[in-house]
Each structure stands twice: as C-alpha cells, then as structure tokens.
Amino acid sequence: NAVLELEGISKAYNKGKISEVSVLKGADLKLSEGEIVALVAPSGAGKSTLLHIAGLLDTPDSGVIRIAGEEVAHLSDRRRTAIRRAGVGFIYQFHHLLPEFSALENIVLPQLANGTAQAAAEAHATSLLSRVGIAERAHHRPAELSGGEQQRVAFCRALANQPRLLLADEPTGNLDPETSDQVFGTLVELVRETGLSALIATHNLDLAARMDRVMHLEHGVLV
Ligand code: ADP
Ligand code: ADP
Numbered sequence: 001n002a003v004l005e006l007e008g009i010s011k012a013y014n015k016g017k018i019s020e021v022s023v024l025k026g027a028d029l030k031l032s033e034g035e036i037v038a039l040v041a042p043s044g045a046g047k048s049t050l051l052h053i054a055g056l057l058d059t060p061d062s063g064v065i066r067i068a069g070e071e072v073a074h075l076s077d078r079r080r081t082a083i084r085r086a087g088v089g090f091i092y093q094f095h096h097l098l099p100e101f102s103a104l105e106n107i108v109l110p111q112l113a114n115g116t117a118q119a120a121a122e123a124h125a126t127s128l129l130s131r132v133g134i135a136e137r138a139h140h141r142p143a144e145l146s147g148g149e150q151q152r153v154a155f156c157r158a159l160a161n162q163p164r165l166l167l168a169d170e171p172t173g174n175l176d177p178e179t180s181d182q183v184f185g186t187l188v189e190l191v192r193e194t195g196l197s198a199l200i201a202t203h204n205l206d207l208a209a210r211m212d213r214v215m216h217l218e219h220g221v222l223v
Pocket of ligand 1: 013014021023041042043044045046047048049050
C-alpha cells in the first residue's frame, strides 16, 4: 500500500535558455505506509525540487505522482490543495514559525484553518508538545526557544493536521551536531509512533542509517 509513488519524474529549470539545468531525469520512488526513507544527495542535486514535487508545491515536466493510489494529475485543484494542506506535513531546515505567536498557537493555527475546533486543537497541540518533550515551553514565542526547541515545535506543527505523509528537507541541518542528533531522534520516534510515512532529506549518513531505507539522488535519478 503506497502512500506516495513517483514514476519517471523529470524537471528542468530555465527551459530553452542557455542556463537550462536538468535536475531530475526520471526519478522513481515508492513510499509504503509507515515507512521512513532517507533522501541523501549532495547540495544542488535536486532534493528540494523532488520534495516540492512530492508535496504538490511544484509540478514536474513529466512523470506520474500518485498519493494514496490516486494520480495527482487527475485531481481537481481543490482536491490537490486539500491534500497539500492536510495530507502532507512539511519541515524545513529553518523552523518558519510565526514569530508573534506562542509555540502552542503555532500548532493550533493550522488546525483552526483546517476546521478543527479551538479546544480540540489546543488539546492536540499540547499532546504533541509533550510528546517531543517541551510541554513547559507551550507559551513561549519562537525567539524565546533554543534552536532545537524551535525545530521540535516545527515538527509538531507539521503533524498538527494528522497528515499521512511527512516531507522534511534537512530538518536538523541548522543545529549543532549534538543537538541535531537528539532532535533527529525525537523526530524519528514521533514519526514511528504516529505511523505516518516520511521522506527525510539529509546529507548526514549516520542519521540516514537510522531510517528504514536510504535513497540516493544521483544525476537526476534515485538509486
Ligand atoms: P538541493 O535541494 O539538492 O540543494 P535544489 O532542488 O534546490 O537542490 O536545486 C537543484 C538545482 O536546480 C540547483 O542547481 C539549483 O541551482 C537549481 N534550481 C533550483 N531551483 C531553481 C529555480 N527556481 N530556477 C532555476 N534553477 C533552480
Ligand atoms: P494556501 O493556499 O493556504 O496559501 P499554500 O499553497 O501557500 O497554501 O501553502 C500550503 C503549504 O505549503 C503551507 O504549509 C506553506 O507553508 C507551504 N508552502 C507553500 N509554498 C511553498 C514553497 N514555495 N516552498 C515551500 N513551502 C511552501
């Protein structure tokens, strides 16, 4: 049962110009229910491009994307937006939390936008914060949190609407090695507990080795 399938995904930038760069050249990937896959590639190889395509933020030049068996090209814009907002959770290298809101509010807001009632959204946010070990930081704003704590809040926000698929782009790349190691451990535990599928880009091979499978993005294909 594949949560995400990519087949023959190609993508070039600046098409037809002298600066044309062909980033993906027929990338294939099958992510099963509950599977955590590491995406390893050197900088500039196209990790972000691949994650954006997988998360329906960008479209490939050719190839097929299936989410839970449904071919994305055949979906209405409305349905595609719904999948992107609630079906997929994103985590970036930088937390991108809203600076004027507390940790709790940052996790509550996407739930309200998705139609969850305030009380239920707060209860869920509180439970997520305690699962990543920072319940006592609920009312702090991002600037009052350490880098590792900020990323933990970003993980909670990504999971706020209970997505089936998590896409993470160097989720601990901004942290010092020791903090990165701990925070990464928290992320993998959280993903395993939740049972969701995840594609996590990292260039840290030790971190990649903790996942179920490692895919390398090389010369535009996944091996
Ligand atoms: P990674 O995440 O692996 O560092 P990216 O997917 O960000 O790689 O980029 C892959 C290649 O595509 C790089 O050479 C980058 O310069 C180029 N690229 C990315 N986005 C664009 C864009 N919007 N326009 C032109 N070139 C781009
Ligand atoms: P909306 O229709 O609500 O404006 P968006 O399409 O802007 O939704 O965003 C949906 C999700 O994708 C949000 O979590 C947003 O942060 C993220 N997102 C949107 N555009 C990009 C992008 N270019 N790169 C990375 N993340 C993005």
